Amino acid sequence: MQLELKVEAVKVKMTRLFPSMLAGKPEEVEGTMLAYLVCHGSMIGVNTGKVLSYAVRCKKCRFRDRAVDKENPNEHDCRKNWTKSSKAMESDMAVEMLSELKSKGFHVKKLIMDNDTTTISRKILKFQPYQKNVTNKLYSLRKEEKYNNLGPKAINHLTKCFAYAVKGSEDAASMKKNLEAIPRHVFGDHSRCSEWCGFVKSPSTYKPTSLPYGKYMAEEDLQLDLTTMFEEYAANSEKLLKVGSTQTNESFNHTVATKNPKTNFYSASESTSFRVAAAVAHKNIGLQTFTRVYENSLLSPGKHTNSYISKASRKRDYQKIVKSSVECKKRRRELISNK
Ligand SMILES: [Zn+2]
Ligand SMILES: [Zn+2]
Known part of the structure; x- marks a missing residue:
């Protein structure tokens, strides 16, 4: 796997799979939250969009549970690597992934994660709540002061400007200026x-x-109000520099979910680990994974596999180009606003 050596920032996402209820083991309930049996975490490079590191924690082993002698079960590919509290899984995985990256020579500067994860620190925040905050403030401004010009269109534009300023700025000074x-x-x-x-x-x-x-807008009072509002954000630009989006991780989790559907329970065996690994390969290499697997096991890929891969990769590349084009983004926004 070829990766750039300087990792600027890494996105982290932990997903809990299977509350113990699903697996038919409801006695482990911590507070109101269900204890989770399996959890997988991923770190995705912001620049590369590739999975740099991943980890799986599993609390249950089917073979050991079924064995006659539970202490010394027959030899099997055991994936049970966690016996402590489910809540601690996330932070343990984060530590493992970070130390793995460090041993590979990567230097992680910045972690982006969800607000709801209990991992390491809450320093790094998600962008979406801030964007919502701006929109809400603008709407309440419109309601309180009766600015006719400050309609949904103008609010949309202001929020978009805010997103550009926060996401596009390299340092606190330029963000403040923007x-x-x-x-x-x-x-x-x-x-x-x-x-x-x-x-x-x-x-x-x-x-x-x-x-x-x-x-352009014209009301003087509105300009004054907007200036005060955005100056408040500008004063907090140091804090805003830490926000980012975990969207890529959500997309990766979707890939995992297709390979490891939540309706089925695979986690008490080695299956989940393989499924998560397959998802990582899919994310990083793409559909060429199949050919590589065949090559590694010294098999020649079949005719149909090859034609499927080339067809599907072409589709994937085409969609990548189309979906990231400006026209497509514009149309998407249009469709959302017309809802
Ligand atoms: Zn086992
Ligand atoms: Zn301008």
Whole structure:
């Protein structure tokens, strides 16, 4: 696996599989939360989008449970590697993954994880709640002060600007500058804007099409309110620098779920470990995984496998290009807003 050596940031996601209820073992309940039997975690590089490290924790072994002599069961491929509390699984996996990356020579600067994970620290935050916060604040501003111009379209644009400023800034100083530029930008003052602004790119042709009636906002009171609001965020830019999206991990979890469906219980055997590993290979290598497996076991892949792989890879590449295109993103937003 070829990876770039400098890892800027890593996304972490822990997924608990199978509450013990599902496996027919309901006695282990911690507080109101069910104890989980299996948990898998993944660390995905922000720049590469590849799974850099993953871990699986399993609390149950079918063979040992069924063995006549439970202390010394027959030899089997045992995957039971956890006996402590289910809550501690996540932090243990995070530590394992981090130390594995360290031993490979990677230096992890920044971890992005969900707010709800109990792992290591809560320092690193998810972006979405912040975005929602901005939208809510803008809507309440509209309601309280009766700004007619501050409609859903304008709010959408302001939220988008906020997302650009937070996600696109490299350091706290530039984020502060970008956040402070937003209230000026929507009023037609582009003196503080940088590359993200359409006016800076082409001053002669730019029109604020994302704003209502394609016109800049004009109300002075509104500008004052917006300036105070965004200055508040700008003052917190150090904190905002730590947010990021765990979307890639969600997508990886979807891949795991297709290979390890939650309706079936595979975890008491070695199956889950193999299924998670297969998902990692799928994510990192793609469909070529099949050919590699065949090659490694000195088999020649069949005619149908090859034709399927080339067909499916072509589809995958095409969708990747189409889905990340600007037109497609625009249309998607349009469809969502029309709902
Ligand atoms: Zn076992
Ligand atoms: Zn601008």
